[in-house]
Amino acid sequence: MDKKKNQWKAWLYLLPAIVLLLVFTVWPIFNTIRMSLLKDYDDLAAIGGATFEFGFANFAKVISYRGFLTCLGNTVLLTVITVPISTMLALLIAVALNSIKWLSKIFQTIFFLPYVTNSIAIGMVFMAMFSMIGGGPTTEPVSIGIINTIIEACGGTRINWVNAGSDYWSNMFVLIIYIVWNALPFKILVLLGGLQGVNKQYYDAAKVDGASRLRTFWRVTVPLLSPMIAYVVITGFIGGFKEYSSIVGIFGESMGPVGNPGSLNTMVGFIYDAITNNPGRASAAALILFAIIFAVTMVNLYVSKKRVHY
Amino acid sequence: MKVVLEHLTKIFPSRNKKDKNAEVVAVNDFSLEIPDGKLIGLLGPSGCGKSTTLFMISGLQEPTSGRIFFGENDVTKLSPENRGIGLVFQNYALYPHMTVQQNILFPLQNLKGENRLSKEEMLERATKVAKLVQIDEFMDRKPSELSGGQQQRVAIARALVKMPRVLLLDEPLSNLDARLRLQTREEIRRIQRDTQITTIFVTHDQEEAMSISDYIVVMKLGVIMQTGKPQWVYDDPANLFVAKFLGSPPINMLSGKVEGGALYIGNERVLEVPELEDREVYIGIRPEGFLLRANGRLTCKVSGIDVMGRDISVVSTNENSLNPVVRSIISADEIGNAEGDTARFDLKPHKVFLFDKETEERIYFGEQVAAHEKIIAQMKAEGQDYVTHEGPLPREADDRSSSEQPPEEKKGILAKLKGLLPKKREKAADEQPEPVEQPEGQDDKE
Numbered sequence: 001m002d003k004k005k006n007q008w009k010a011w012l013y014l015l016p017a018i019v020l021l022l023v024f025t026v027w028p029i030f031n032t033i034r035m036s037l038l039k040d041y042d043d044l045a046a047i048g049g050a051t052f053e054f055g056f057a058n059f060a061k062v063i064s065y066r067g068f069l070t071c072l073g074n075t076v077l078l079t080v081i082t083v084p085i086s087t088m089l090a091l092l093i094a095v096a097l098n099s100i101k102w103l104s105k106i107f108q109t110i111f112f113l114p115y116v117t118n119s120i121a122i123g124m125v126f127m128a129m130f131s132m133i134g135g136g137p138t139t140e141p142v143s144i145g146i147i148n149t150i151i152e153a154c155g156g157t158r159i160n161w162v163n164a165g166s167d168y169w170s171n172m173f174v175l176i177i178y179i180v181w182n183a184l185p186f187k188i189l190v191l192l193g194g195l196q197g198v199n200k201q202y203y204d205a206a207k208v209d210g211a212s213r214l215r216t217f218w219r220v221t222v223p224l225l226s227p228m229i230a231y232v233v234i235t236g237f238i239g240g241f242k243e244y245s246s247i248v249g250i251f252g253e254s255m256g257p258v259g260n261p262g263s264l265n266t267m268v269g270f271i272y273d274a275i276t277n278n279p280g281r282a283s284a285a286a287l288i289l290f291a292i293i294f295a296v297t298m299v300n301l302y303v304s305k306k307r308v309h310y
Numbered sequence: 311m312k313v314v315l316e317h318l319t320k321i322f323p324s325r326n327k328k329d330k331n332a333e334v335v336a337v338n339d340f341s342l343e344i345p346d347g348k349l350i351g352l353l354g355p356s357g358c359g360k361s362t363t364l365f366m367i368s369g370l371q372e373p374t375s376g377r378i379f380f381g382e383n384d385v386t387k388l389s390p391e392n393r394g395i396g397l398v399f400q401n402y403a404l405y406p407h408m409t410v411q412q413n414i415l416f417p418l419q420n421l422k423g424e425n426r427l428s429k430e431e432m433l434e435r436a437t438k439v440a441k442l443v444q445i446d447e448f449m450d451r452k453p454s455e456l457s458g459g460q461q462q463r464v465a466i467a468r469a470l471v472k473m474p475r476v477l478l479l480d481e482p483l484s485n486l487d488a489r490l491r492l493q494t495r496e497e498i499r500r501i502q503r504d505t506q507i508t509t510i511f512v513t514h515d516q517e518e519a520m521s522i523s524d525y526i527v528v529m530k531l532g533v534i535m536q537t538g539k540p541q542w543v544y545d546d547p548a549n550l551f552v553a554k555f556l557g558s559p560p561i562n563m564l565s566g567k568v569e570g571g572a573l574y575i576g577n578e579r580v581l582e583v584p585e586l587e588d589r590e591v592y593i594g595i596r597p598e599g600f601l602l603r604a605n606g607r608l609t610c611k612v613s614g615i616d617v618m619g620r621d622i623s624v625v626s627t628n629e630n631s632l633n634p635v636v637r638s639i640i641s642a643d644e645i646g647n648a649e650g651d652t653a654r655f656d657l658k659p660h661k662v663f664l665f666d667k668e669t670e671e672r673i674y675f676g677e678q679v680a681a682h683e684k685i686i687a688q689m690k691a692e693g694q695d696y697v698t699h700e701g702p703l704p705r706e707a708d709d710r711s712s713s714e715q716p717p718e719e720k721k722g723i724l725a726k727l728k729g730l731l732p733k734k735r736e737k738a739a740d741e742q743p744e745p746v747e748q749p750e751g752q753d754d755k756e
Contacts, residue, residue, distance in 0.1 A: 206416075207389070207390050207391065208390045208391065208396070208417075208469075210417060210472075223408075226407070
């Protein structure tokens with residue numbers, strides 16, 4: 001009797017959470033799957049009582065888009081390049097921050113700044129830094145950003161990084177710097193936390209054992225941090241596949257430099273673009289993205305099970 | 311390898327920036343010669359600076375002043391890896407991600423230049439050491455798959471594999487359960503005898519130190535209180551602290567006075583001490599120093615009797631006792647001498663120690679004078695210094711922040727030098743030790 005009553009109470013207490021989860025998580029997931037399987041799904045038409053053809057037509061359509069392949073390519077490229085770079089940099093910075101006492105608070109603040117800054121705002125600043133307005137092969141530009149100023153001061157030739165007529169790899173380069181820089185704070189935070197949890201005696205022991213700094217780093221620090229590193233890499237991959245706001249920040253909603261819209265579009269960008277016209281196709285793309293992230297995360301987990309040391 | 315410590319002092323700067331006087335003197339003018347091939351126990355209550363002393367010998371902490379010699383070499387400035395030491399940490403500090411074998415191999419893999427061994431030699435050395443500490447069957451396990459005692463032995467193997475000149479053990483047994491502790495301390499003794507490596511180990515457990523050390527060094531608040539063979543220190547404590555710290559069950563402390571050539575506890579005349587002047591004293595009586603007699607001189611009220619086989623422990627009370635009870639251990643056939651709840655004891659003079667109430671220094675009387683001199687002579691004959699603390703005791707831990715260092719400690723050129731030492735060095739020494747790259751070709755060649 002008592003037990004049943006308590007169970008009833010437990011469900012009552014869980015109710016707010018369950019309702020919220022049902023409305024905002026379970027139903028959207030279910031609805032996404034439903035929409036993705038209905039050809040040319042339209043909300044208004046659905047309300048009007050229209051029926052849609054059931055099948056995988058949305059998926060087929062999405063995959064056959066050339067634009068989709070561009071988005072997928074951009075996404076994979078950005079992820080594969082930025083995750084290793086930002087992880088390595090974050091590890092080095094975390095180790096450095098952990099070993100300096102002097103000014104470490106100030107450096108921590110500097111490195112954590114991007115974490116608390118709006119990414120669109122950062123993107124605009126990047127745009128300004130890399131910009132070069134006007135100026136062709138023969139004409140002088142109207143204004144150039146600080147990066148080109150520095151390049152010219154060092155004797156190099158200015159590069160059209162992000163403006164009209166800029167080429168794909170210049171754009172990518174700026175994006176990669178932006179994404180790496182933006183990804184650093186969280187990774188540093190996690191790794192620094194991990195480092196501070198490492199018992200100092202391991203370092204004393206390594207010192208007595210005559211290990212050089214470099215060997216201590218590779219043989220002691222990295223293995224001891226491996227759970228944190230795995231976490232950072234996995235979340236990095238997940239975040240990388242969902243890259244969107246950085247491109248909007250730098251290039252605007254056209255997802256590409258002026259004159260070449262969509263050239264830097266990503267998976268999430270593709271989904272956003274499709275939502276208004278064809279929610280069914282957007283749902284299909286979202287599920288494809290989900291499948292990719294799921295697969296990559298599984299691979300990550302499998303690898304880290306072998307490489308994470310304890 | 312003989313280890314000589316000269317006037318070692320370690321001062322940790324004040325953590326509180328406002329109160330510069332709050333610096334902590336962890337080790338205070340510590341001088342000691344440790345003979346080659348012996349097992350030395352550094353013994354003292356927590357916070358007495360014994361671990362700091364060990365870490366200074368290891369090179370992980372830099373002394374504020376003073377010097378350390380290994381044999382004839384001054385190693386004060388050498389980094390740990392160049393000193394030829396093996397160090398076993400209190401919680402072993404085994405690398406959790408490496409197998410036992412990788413842990414043992416790690417120090418060998420770090421050797422450089424001409425000291426570098428081939429893979430086969432490394433494996434051979436590791437296997438040999440693993441056999442010595444009897445863990446060779448667990449070579450492929452991770453530390454987490456071993457028991458505490460096995461981890462301990464891996465840590466010792468890792469420390470020994472480089473063939474150190476000095477082996478340092480920091481509270482090596484404190485993380486083990488009671489049974490393993492007994493077993494492992496015998497093991498440490500055996501390994502030390504087999505290898506003949508000068509070994510220094512730190513413990514707060516007097517029984518542990520007494521049972522396996524060749525010599526013990528009793529410390530309090532960074533100062534050596536007494537050195538010597540365990541039995542000597544037990545039989546002939548130089549001051550109140552040492553007497554109280556050694557012995558299980560602990561020594562009985564009573565308050566009394568010398569008057570007219572006799573020792574009084576309360577108004578009972580317990581011992582004849584004709585050569586002593588009248589004074590107030592603390593009286594320490596070892597539990598085995600009592601004889602239960604029908605007409606004994608010291609009267610105590612019996613509150614309990616524990617029969618321990620051959621011996622009997624009589625727990626009694628005396629109003630002059632500084633402890634709650636007076637615990638005596640007497641032979642079983644004396645028990646008939648007790649009447650009701652009153653026990654009358656005679657005291658064995660060589661088990662009774664008198665201490666000055668002011669300085670807490672030992673007051674020798676009767677045959678103790680000769681016994682004391684004999685022990686000092688024996689130590690000299692063995693090449694060991696007899697070191698005790700003289701002068702006022704170091705300030706107690708709780709009034710550290712308020713009082714200055716006792717001026718008696720700062721004398722001679724060394725103290726003057728200490729004052730001249732740049733502040734920077736003290737600060738640097740307090741910071742967490744960082745892995746330092748081993749300079750090429752600076753390896754100590756034996």
